[in-house]
Amino acid sequence: MKINKGQFRLSSRSNNFKFELHRGHGHLLSYISNRIKWHLYPKIHKVSRYPPHVDIEISSTCNLNCPMCYTTTDEFKKVAGLGFMEFDLFKKIVDECGKNGVFSIRISFRGEPFLNPKAFEMIEYAKTHGIKEVSTLTHGGTLDEGKFEKLIEIGLDWLTISFDGIGETYDKIRAPLTFEDAVNKIKKYQKIKKEKGVVKPVIKVQTVWPAISKNPEEYYNIFSPIVDQVAANPLIDYLVRDTDITYEENFTCPQLWERLVIANDGRALLCSNDELSEHVIGDANNESIFEIWHSKKMTEARNIQIRHMGIKKINACKKCYLPRKTETDYEEVDNRIISIDNYVNRAQDVGK
Numbered sequence: 001m002k003i004n005k006g007q008f009r010l011s012s013r014s015n016n017f018k019f020e021l022h023r024g025h026g027h028l029l030s031y032i033s034n035r036i037k038w039h040l041y042p043k044i045h046k047v048s049r050y051p052p053h054v055d056i057e058i059s060s061t062c063n064l065n066c067p068m069c070y071t072t073t074d075e076f077k078k079v080a081g082l083g084f085m086e087f088d089l090f091k092k093i094v095d096e097c098g099k100n101g102v103f104s105i106r107i108s109f110r111g112e113p114f115l116n117p118k119a120f121e122m123i124e125y126a127k128t129h130g131i132k133e134v135s136t137l138t139h140g141g142t143l144d145e146g147k148f149e150k151l152i153e154i155g156l157d158w159l160t161i162s163f164d165g166i167g168e169t170y171d172k173i174r175a176p177l178t179f180e181d182a183v184n185k186i187k188k189y190q191k192i193k194k195e196k197g198v199v200k201p202v203i204k205v206q207t208v209w210p211a212i213s214k215n216p217e218e219y220y221n222i223f224s225p226i227v228d229q230v231a232a233n234p235l236i237d238y239l240v241r242d243t244d245i246t247y248e249e250n251f252t253c254p255q256l257w258e259r260l261v262i263a264n265d266g267r268a269l270l271c272s273n274d275e276l277s278e279h280v281i282g283d284a285n286n287e288s289i290f291e292i293w294h295s296k297k298m299t300e301a302r303n304i305q306i307r308h309m310g311i312k313k314i315n316a317c318k319k320c321y322l323p324r325k326t327e328t329d330y331e332e333v334d335n336r337i338i339s340i341d342n343y344v345n346r347a348q349d350v351g352k
Contacts, residue, residue, distance in 0.1 A: 006321060007206070008340055010220045010230040010333050019229040022199040023158055027132045034103040034133075042254030045306055050100045051260040051293050055272055056093055057109035058085045059116045060264045064139055066164070066173055068208060070238040070275050071110055079277050084116040085264040089285060091125060093262060096289050098130025104157075108137040109261065110275055115142065120150055127155035135201075137162060140185065141177045148189045152198055159201040161186065161227075165211030166219055173211060183222065190226045204229040209340060213331075220333050234342040236321045238275070246325040246344040250308045253322055256301055260293055268292045270301055274316040 009016055024031030037052050060080045062071050070076050097105065105126055107113050113136050116122070126134045135158035143151075151159065163182065164170060170179040189203060205223050209232045212219040216232070223230045255271040262268055262284045263277060270279035281301065282292035292298065304310055310317035317323060326341040 006236070006341070007231050007233050008338060010216065010232060010338060011224065012334065012336065015224070016229065019202055019204070022202045022228060023133070025199050030103060030132055038258055042252075042257040045257065045302070047257060047294070047302070050097070050102050050290065051258070052102070053104045053106070053259040054093065054097055054102055054289065055106045055109050055259060055261040056085065056090060057111065057262065057264045058090065058107045058119060058122055059083075059111040059113050060109070061115055062110075062112045062139075063115060064112070064141070064174060064177070068173075068235060068238060070240075073239065076110075076276060080110060080263070080275075082111075083264055084118070085266075087118045087122065089266050090118075090122050091129075093284055093289060094126050094129050094131060098126070100290070102131065102289075104133035104135065105131050106135045106137070109263065109272065111264070112139055112142070114138055114147075120147075120154060123151070123156050124154040133157045135160070139174060139177065140182060141174075143185065145185075145188050145192065149192060151201055152192070152196060156201040158204070160204045160206060162207070163205040163223070164207045166215060166222065169211050183226075186223070187226050202228040204231060206231040206233060208233055208235045209342075210235050216331055216333050216338070224334075232340075234340065235346065237319075237343075237346060240319055242346060244345045247311055247323045248325050251310065251323040252305045252308060253310055253317065253320075255322070256298065256305055260289065270314070270316055271320075273320045273322065276316070278316045279314060 011019070021028070034052055037048065041048060041052070061082050061084070065072050094105070107119070107122060113119050123134050134156055136156070137160045140161045164173045167179050170182070186203065186205070193199070205227050207219065212232065220230055253271070255273070259272065260268060261272050261274070266283055266285040267277060267280050268282035268284055269277055270281055279301070281297040282295055284292065301314065304313045311323050321343060324343040324346070327344055329340045329342060331338045331340060
């Protein structure tokens with residue numbers, strides 16, 4: 001079973017190791033324990049008392065219109081319950097998680113989290129109520145130097161910025177954001193961290209591979225000096241257009257032992273790849289995290305995965321990239337060979 005399938009790192013091994021040390025800074029032993037559980041429990045099918053990690057979607061709305069993103073589709077807008085999570089619901093979830101040893105939360109899932117006017121209050125609340133690691137994924141467009149300093153002040157641990165391509169490629173994909181402005185922001189964030197003598201939030205940039213496939217070395221050279229980690233992902237079939245799909249044999253998904261996902265409206269979803277809310281397993285508005293994690297629906301889904309029947313029994317699994325068979329390509333970056341696992345019969349063209 002391959003954990004964290006899909007993403008590959010352009011950073012060197014030494015930089016990746018430093019990234020992990022900085023990510024665990026302040027609670028390193030707890031972090032190491034969490035990472036062991038993250039990789040081990042799915043392999044031995046051990047269900048922990050509480051999920052090691054909870055995704056809490058504070059916004060399902062995004063203000064960009066990126067060509068490869070499912071949030072632009074009418075289907076998503078109909079089913080996702082577009083909007084922001086209420087602060088009271090967020091506090092209810094965090095209170096239970098913080099009291100019961102949930103190590104980490106991520107306040108992003110499908111939308112842009114910093115559109116939620118309570119985003120900074122939510123991060124601060126989580127950090128002061130028992131959550132050791134708070135992370136988020138953002139396009140970065142709403143952030144600036146002042147807000148980044150605030151993120152340091154309230155204790156955000158990990159900031160991932162989606163940064164697709166260089167120059168005109170980025171400008172086209174991430175319009176109306178611009179490449180020069182976005183890079184300059186990140187340079188200023190690094191300067192602020194150095195001036196304050198802090199290592200958090202660790203900053204990672206990631207891109208879809210086709211946006212940099214012609215110039216990966218240039219992309220790496222731009223970001224390696226100013227962020228903690230540089231990564232890329234093969235382009236996923238987020239728009240659900242692929243028809244010729246080849247699946248791995250005897251595939252068991254690790255996610256159902258790793259994390260629980262709560263959408264902005266409180267619905268608990270099967271996993272972080274159920275973008276269209278097709279497989280709802282509970283409701284955090286009137287159920288506890290413990291009840292959802294050990295619910296009949298979640299247990300049934302785990303049993304289906306153990307029997308390697310996910311793509312046959314669960315529609316969301318059939319559409320997912322994790323069970324898809326991959327083929328490996330290689331690229332040289334920084335005098336190192338990078339392995340790129342792409343999905344069989346998957347077009348690597350942005351917008352397809």
